[in-house]
Amino acid sequence: AQSVAQPEDQVNVAEGNPLTVKCTYSVSGNPYLFWYVQYPNRGLQFLLKYITGDNLVKGSYGFEAEFNKSQTSFHLKKPSALVSDSALYFCAVRARGFKTIFGAGTRLFVKA
Amino acid sequence: GAGVSQTPSNKVTEKGKYVELRCDPISGHTALYWYRQSLGQGPEFLIYFQGTGAADDSGLPNDRFFAVRPEGSVSTLKIQRTERGDSAVYLCASSPWTSGGGSTDTQYFGPGTRLTVL
Numbered sequence: 207a208q209s210v211a212q213p214e215d216q217v218n219v220a221e222g223n224p225l226t227v228k229c230t231y232s233v234s235g236n237p238y239l240f241w242y243v244q245y246p247n248r249g250l251q252f253l254l255k256y257i258t259g260d261n262l263v264k265g266s267y268g269f270e271a272e273f274n275k276s277q278t279s280f281h282l283k284k285p286s287a288l289v290s291d292s293a294l295y296f297c298a299v300r301a302r303g304f305k306t307i308f309g310a311g312t313r314l315f316v317k318a
Numbered sequence: 319g320a321g322v323s324q325t326p327s328n329k330v331t332e333k334g335k336y337v338e339l340r341c342d343p344i345s346g347h348t349a350l351y352w353y354r355q356s357l358g359q360g361p362e363f364l365i366y367f368q369g370t371g372a373a374d375d376s377g378l379p380n381d382r383f384f385a386v387r388p389e390g391s392v393s394t395l396k397i398q399r400t401e402r403g404d405s406a407v408y409l410c411a412s413s414p415w416t417s418g419g420g421s422t423d424t425q426y427f428g429p430g431t432r433l434t435v436l
Contacts, residue, residue: 210360238423240423240424242427248429249321249322249409249427249428249429249430250361250409250411250425250427251427252424252425252426255423255424257423296360296361298360300423303366303373303374304349304351304366304368304373304374305363305366305374305376305377306351306363306425307363308353308360308361308362308363309360310358310359310360311358311359311360
């Protein structure tokens with residue numbers, strides 16, 4: 207079965223410190239992987255995606271993610287967290303066809 | 319430009335009633351998705367349209383749920399005989415088609431419709 211796991215319900219980090227939000231997936235074939243962010247009272251916003259090519263993908267707002275095929279992971283990272291990064295983050299994988307499967311989400315809390 | 323819009327933003331109905339939820343995608347986007355998001359969970363795929371046709375409706379939970387996109391733009395999600403378990407935020411997303419003929423895969427989400435079934 208195809209699935210996405212975000213093992214942490216919440217991640218806490220101090221402003222200026224690096225952050226990592228974890229994601230692992232299970233899908234047949236080559237995955238298309240995505241990160242979306244949801245701010246309070248706003249819709250989901252696209253951050254970045256991996257389709258093919260370089261395993262390190264750079265996206266919006268200074269975020270990046272690394273595709274690791276052997277570990278079936280696609281962790282989201284940022285070198286220096288901002289308080290304004292506090293939000294709900296979703297990892298997603300596109301399986302065969304166009305069905306996109308989302309993880310349950312990880313709440314990021316950045317403390318000043 | 320204008321993003322994806324969804325109406326109504328909130329809908330409260332009684333068990334057994336019929337509801338329609340509307341999605342206006344970004345102009346020119348040929349791909350359209352519907353999702354359902356329950357509290358504390360990620361969006362759950364319902365249906366995908368490419369143009370006017372439903373290319374994948376495998377996520378529709380049962381035959382009470384139906385969606386249309388008659389002119390390849392606006393889409394309506396229809397729920398018959400609503401149940402309390404249908405209460406959730408219903409999200410719509412659209413995606414452009416590239417000049418090369420493939421999807422860009424990036425989905426642009428609307429703000430959602432919060433459906434409450436009493």
